[in-house]
Structures are given as C-alpha cells and as structure tokens.
Amino acid sequence: MANSENMIICRCEEVTYGQLRTTVDKHKCTARELKLRTRAGMGFCGGRTCRPTLDRVLDSFIPNFSPSEIPLKYQPPIRPVSFGRIGEIHD
Amino acid sequence: MNDVIVIGCGPAGLSGAIACVTYGLKVTIMDEFMKPGGRLLGQLHQEPTGDWWNGIKVSEQLYQQALNLGVNIRCGVSVYNLEKEDQMWKVYTSIGTFEAPFLLLATGAAEYPIPVPGWTLPGVMSIGAAQVMTNVHRVQIGKKGIIIGANILSFAILKELQLAGITVNHVVLPEKNAFSQNAGVPEEVMKSLLNAAHLAPSPLLRFGSSFMKNNWIRKMGLTFYPKKGMKVNGTPLLLRKAAVEIIGEDQVEGVRVIDIDINGNPIPGTESTYEVDFVCIAGGLYPLAELASVAGCPFQFIPELGGHVPHHSESMETPLPGLFVAGNITGIESGKIAIAQGTIAGLSIVKHARKGNNSIDNQLQQAIQNVHSVRKQAIIKFNPDIELGRSKMNELWESLYVKNETPGKMTG
Known part of the structure; x- marks a missing residue:
C-alpha cells in the first residue's frame, strides 16, 4: 500500500490511514480511544461512511475483539437532526 | 394509535406490514428515502427461466397492496432513536415521536x-x-x-x-x-x-x-x-x-x-x-442494524451473514419484547428472501398481539418453510455459506433464549 498513508479514511474529519496507524502504534488504544484521539467516525455523517472501514482497520490493528460486541458503539441520534427536533419544539 | 410501526419500506417492511394489516392490526411504515420500495427499486435481472425480475414493478405491487389494505406509509422520514417506555416503543423521527407496542426493523443493508x-x-x-x-x-x-x-x-x-x-x-x-x-x-x-x-x-x-x-x-x-x-x-x-x-x-x-x-x-x-x-x-453489503443497537438488542458477528446481526429467532423475534426484524438486517440475501422473511415477522407480530386465529402457528411454520424453499431456489446468493450463517444464529438463539425444560432444574 504505497500511497495508503495519506489515504483519507474518515472524510468528515479528514483522518488518514497513516494517522490511525501511528495513533494505534503510539497509544496501543482501544476502538473507542482511537476514535476519541483522532475523531475518526465522529463527523457530521456520524460514521456512516467510514464505520465499517474503521471496524476492519481495528480488527487488523487491535486483535482479540469479542464477536458479540460491535467495536464502535452506536449512539442516538443515528441521523443528523436539529436541536429543535430533539427538544420536540415544533414549528 | 398504531399497533405496529415498521421501519423500512423495502421488500421486508412492506410484506411484514401486509401480513399485520391482514389480521386487523393498525400499521405505519416509515422510510427515509422519498420513494417506497427500498433496494427493490434498483433491481433488474433475468431469471434462468427467461423471466425478468423488475424490482420497480415488484415494489409497486407490494406498495399498492399495502395501501389498499390501509397501511399508513410515510416516506422521507428519518428515525434517529428508539426507546422502550411502559411497554411501548417510542420512535423518534424527523417529523416527531410515534408510539406502538410492536416494532419491525426492516432497515436492510448498507455498502462496505x-x-x-x-x-x-x-x-x-x-x-x-x-x-x-x-x-x-x-x-x-x-x-x-x-x-x-x-x-x-x-x-x-x-x-x-x-x-x-x-x-x-x-x-x-x-x-x-x-x-x-x-x-x-x-x-x-x-x-x-x-x-x-x-x-x-x-x-x-x-x-x-x-x-x-x-x-x-x-x-x-x-x-x-x-x-x-x-x-x-x-x-x-x-x-x-x-x-x-x-x-x-x-x-x-x-x-x-x-x-x-x-x-x-x-x-x-x-x-x-x-x-x-x-x-x-464494490465492497459488498453489511446489515444496517444501528436502530437495533440503540434499542439495546444484543449482537453477534457472523461473517456468513455479512457482519454484526441482532440476535433473532427463525420467527424473526429479538430478545427484546415487541421488537422484530426482517430482511437484510438479519443477513445479506436477495429481495425475494426479504419478502418471505417479512411475512414471517408480520405473522409473528400477529401471534404476539393475539390477533390471529387457531391457524396462526400453522401459518407461521409455513412461512418459515417458505423462506427455506425460496433460499434453495435463490439465483443470487451473496454468501455461498448463507445456510451455515443462518444455522449459527438459530443455534445461538436456542442456547440463549429457549428455556431448557429440564424438570427440577435449580435456578436462581
């Protein structure tokens, strides 16, 4: 993977494969910690584009994940939504 | 008041809704796309018999049937959260909050x-x-x-x-x-x-x-x-x-x-x-199960089914009371399987709502058998080991949720 270091994995937050890899190498982190350190998967789309890619990267970076757990937790709101809608203020 | 809310207006959601409404349940379907039909809309291929499978036509038939039976269909609506409160599922959407005792997740798949x-x-x-x-x-x-x-x-x-x-x-x-x-x-x-x-x-x-x-x-x-x-x-x-x-x-x-x-x-x-x-x-498909996850449903990673799938029985129940699943959220297969699974989920809901007559168990068994026979004839198999993936989930369900009727077993 000659050009993969600069390859963008998370488009919203512009996180590259190289950034993810060096973060794991340096901090030996869990899936959640990697997400919080790099913001990969935390952009506007809520990880809808890069989540499965991140899962696979994590799988190869961080072994021994449990088959009954989703590596990165899903949290509401799972779709972009306005503050007004969440507060049930109808216009 | 809805008896059932179906999330996803594709083949599984539509056929599930049709099964429910046939037995007198009040059903609303929601889908975030502006048209009904889900991924059926993209499908067009020739079968070995020479007939064409035209997804747009199939979806139009299912949609009209559902409308005629009185299903309320809301397209262009995004669901962003689910919660259970006092035996009712609260469905948070871009047009407000809805409630129903039964929920069918038929959200399909996403691309990898x-x-x-x-x-x-x-x-x-x-x-x-x-x-x-x-x-x-x-x-x-x-x-x-x-x-x-x-x-x-x-x-x-x-x-x-x-x-x-x-x-x-x-x-x-x-x-x-x-x-x-x-x-x-x-x-x-x-x-x-x-x-x-x-x-x-x-x-x-x-x-x-x-x-x-x-x-x-x-x-x-x-x-x-x-x-x-x-x-x-x-x-x-x-x-x-x-x-x-x-x-x-x-x-x-x-x-x-x-x-x-x-x-x-x-x-x-x-x-x-x-x-x-x-x-x-083209990287393939995985089950789109985010709503099952926020609802608190347990998951298992089964590669033959395309990734993480919510625990479910052959009757399409999940371990969460009132929560059912059908279609690609349970594993990546063709639209025909999704239609057949939707019918199972719908009949299961009818049974749990005590709306069916004496023959409901029978019909449910027939619907399960139907999925097996549709699978045998399927011309599009996304994973050659799909049967293995399905049996892994069935075994998991049996071991976790089917009560072992051993007399005198100590519990507690």
Whole structure:
C-alpha cells in the first residue's frame, strides 16, 4: 500500500490511514480511544461512511475483539437532526 | 394509535406490514428515502427461466397492496432513536415521536466501501450509488468507467449499467490489504464467483463452474487466466489486476493498476493506467442494524451473514419484547428472501398481539418453510455459506433464549 498513508479514511474529519496507524502504534488504544484521539467516525455523517472501514482497520490493528460486541458503539441520534427536533419544539 | 410501526419500506417492511394489516392490526411504515420500495427499486435481472425480475414493478405491487389494505406509509422520514417506555416503543423521527407496542426493523443493508488512494475524488462512487443513479434517478454516471471489486453485486449492477447503455471498460480487483481482505485475492474471488455461476459472466466460467470447484484446476485456471481478462457481456473481467490508485486533478481521470499473482501479491514493474471518468467501488453489503443497537438488542458477528446481526429467532423475534426484524438486517440475501422473511415477522407480530386465529402457528411454520424453499431456489446468493450463517444464529438463539425444560432444574 504505497500511497495508503495519506489515504483519507474518515472524510468528515479528514483522518488518514497513516494517522490511525501511528495513533494505534503510539497509544496501543482501544476502538473507542482511537476514535476519541483522532475523531475518526465522529463527523457530521456520524460514521456512516467510514464505520465499517474503521471496524476492519481495528480488527487488523487491535486483535482479540469479542464477536458479540460491535467495536464502535452506536449512539442516538443515528441521523443528523436539529436541536429543535430533539427538544420536540415544533414549528 | 398504531399497533405496529415498521421501519423500512423495502421488500421486508412492506410484506411484514401486509401480513399485520391482514389480521386487523393498525400499521405505519416509515422510510427515509422519498420513494417506497427500498433496494427493490434498483433491481433488474433475468431469471434462468427467461423471466425478468423488475424490482420497480415488484415494489409497486407490494406498495399498492399495502395501501389498499390501509397501511399508513410515510416516506422521507428519518428515525434517529428508539426507546422502550411502559411497554411501548417510542420512535423518534424527523417529523416527531410515534408510539406502538410492536416494532419491525426492516432497515436492510448498507455498502462496505473499500478505501483506495484517491477515492475522495469526484466521480468515485460505490456500486450501489451507481445503481440508484441509473435505475432510480435515471442519471448517466459517466461515459467510460471501471468497477473495482468482482462480486455478485458488482456483476448484477454491471449488467444493469450495460442495459442502460453505460460503458464499463474493465472490472479489476482492489489491492490486497486490511480493507479489501479476500476481495483482493484472485483465488478467493474466483471461489465466490463460482458459487454464483448461474449469473456467470462468461460461458467459460459457467461451463467450468462445476469442475473448477476442484482446487488444483482452479489454481491452473487462474495461473493461465488471460491477461486481457474474460468478457462479462463485453466488459473484461481482470482477475489478475488490482487498482493501486485513483488519479485526477479535480475529478477522476484514471486508475493505476498493477498485475497480481493468484494470491493477490503485486508483480513489480507491471503498472499501467486506465483512462476513465467514473469509478465504482464494490465492497459488498453489511446489515444496517444501528436502530437495533440503540434499542439495546444484543449482537453477534457472523461473517456468513455479512457482519454484526441482532440476535433473532427463525420467527424473526429479538430478545427484546415487541421488537422484530426482517430482511437484510438479519443477513445479506436477495429481495425475494426479504419478502418471505417479512411475512414471517408480520405473522409473528400477529401471534404476539393475539390477533390471529387457531391457524396462526400453522401459518407461521409455513412461512418459515417458505423462506427455506425460496433460499434453495435463490439465483443470487451473496454468501455461498448463507445456510451455515443462518444455522449459527438459530443455534445461538436456542442456547440463549429457549428455556431448557429440564424438570427440577435449580435456578436462581
């Protein structure tokens, strides 16, 4: 993977494969910690584009994940939504 | 007041709603797309019998049937959260909060995009996006393009693009790495394609499929695989070339490829560039189960089903009371299976709502049998080991949730 270091994995937050890899190498982190350190998967789309890619990267970076757990937790709101809608203020 | 809220207006959601409303339950379907039909809308292929499967027609029939029976259908509505409160499911949506005692999640699948250097350039899209633009929006995606990824989905959609008069110059593999995994290994790709031989791209693959399953013949076939590829309805399938990088200034201008051996390892000094103006990346599908997850449903990773799937029984119940699933959220299969599973889920809900008559158990069993027979006849199998994946989930369900009726067993 000659050009993969600069390859963008998370488009919203512009996180590259190289950034993810060096973060794991340096901090030996869990899936959640990697997400919080790099913001990969935390952009506007809520990880809808890069989540499965991140899962696979994590799988190869961080072994021994449990088959009954989703590596990165899903949290509401799972779709972009306005503050007004969440507060049930109808216009 | 709704008895049932169905999330997803595709084949599984529509057939589930139809089964529920037939027994007098009040049903609302919600879908975030502006049209009903889900991924049926993109499907168009010829069956071995010569008949055409036209997803748009199938979805129109299901939609009209549901409407005539009195199902309330709301398209363009996004669900962003689920909660259970006082035996009722609260469904939070872009148009407000709804409640019902029963919920059917029929949210289908999403695409796995294989990242390739340069994949953020305009003109690069997933193969599913190409399908939606072509068959739903009727937009020409480009003049000449390339598909990265050789699998059942990319062949089905390649055929659709060809029917729409769109030129696809080549199908190549992704480079072998942590993202592409087996999709970058010619031998593995060949194995999975042989199981889809009925849709086979070339007479050679079709003819060879039975004895190519033999290991050494397959290796021979790949070792002597023609450099120019075998034609898939006129498009060369290059199993021995991998995409290294997508290039271009402001948009896609080309794809750099390299020759690979049968294990996917690049052969130095064999790079070349294909000029294209669009690129479709075909990485396969995974169950879209985010709502089951926020609802608190437990999951299991089952690769044969396409990834993490919510725990569910053959009757399409989940361990959470009132929560049911159907269609690709339970595993990646064809639209016909989704329709058959929707019926199971609908009948299951009817049973739990105590609306059915004495024959409901019988009908439920028949609906389960129907899924098995539809699966046996399925011409599109996304995973050749689908039956194994299904039985893994059934065994898990039996071991976790079916009460062991051993008399005198101590609990507590």
